[in-house]
Amino acid sequence: MDWWFRVSIDEPLSPLPIELSSFDAKVIKNGSAVELNFETASEIGASHFEIENSFDGKSFQTIGTIEASGSINKGESYIFVHQKPHTNNNYYRLKQIDEDEKFEYSKIVHVYIKLHDLSHRVSPNPTQGNIEVFFDLNIDKELNLHLFNLNGELLSSQQLVHKASKISFDGNDYSPGIYLLQAVQNGQLLWVDKVIKQ
DSSP, X not given: OOEEEEEEEOOOOOSSSXXXXXXXXEEXXXXXXXXXXXXXXXXXXXXXXXXXXXXXXXXXXXXXXXXOOOOSSSEEEEEEEEESXXXXXXXXXXXXXXXXXXEEEOOOEEEEEOGGGOOEXXXXXXXXXXXXXXXXXXXXXXXXXXXXXXXXXXXXXXXXXXXXXXXXXXXXXXXXXXXXXXXEETTEEEEEEEEEEO
């Protein structure tokens, strides 16, 4: 679930309904979330903010709403966390909406989530049967997983389809030992995990 909170900061009075003094984004939780921070200098007549996200910087979708404080002589500091953003590019903007329903967009901020740092886990490991790989993000592009033995023989391949977050291998017929699980995307090796079959 996405979450947010705000703290008050002292700023001089501004004649504009909503005046942003800062807006930025950063990747957190090993690439599984993005934290947005923005501050206002004044919120006279302000109603709320809509947080919008895009993977291409053109088509935006609303991912959350924050009520404005409506402060007259001070600004506010807001934090919004976007859980499970897109892999690769993420663009964000704020839609600032006044009480009279007039609105204005903020500048666009951008973060890039590297697939090399994609947070995942293999479970159970060690295993006595099936091997499952869980991802903290919904993968936006196809990802190929290959299971090898220590002799370099390819035993099984699976493709993680668009927007999936889990993939499974049937390891019941494999002999006890050590196996290597590779993640490949666009011909590029992202990571290799050791899997132990008991």
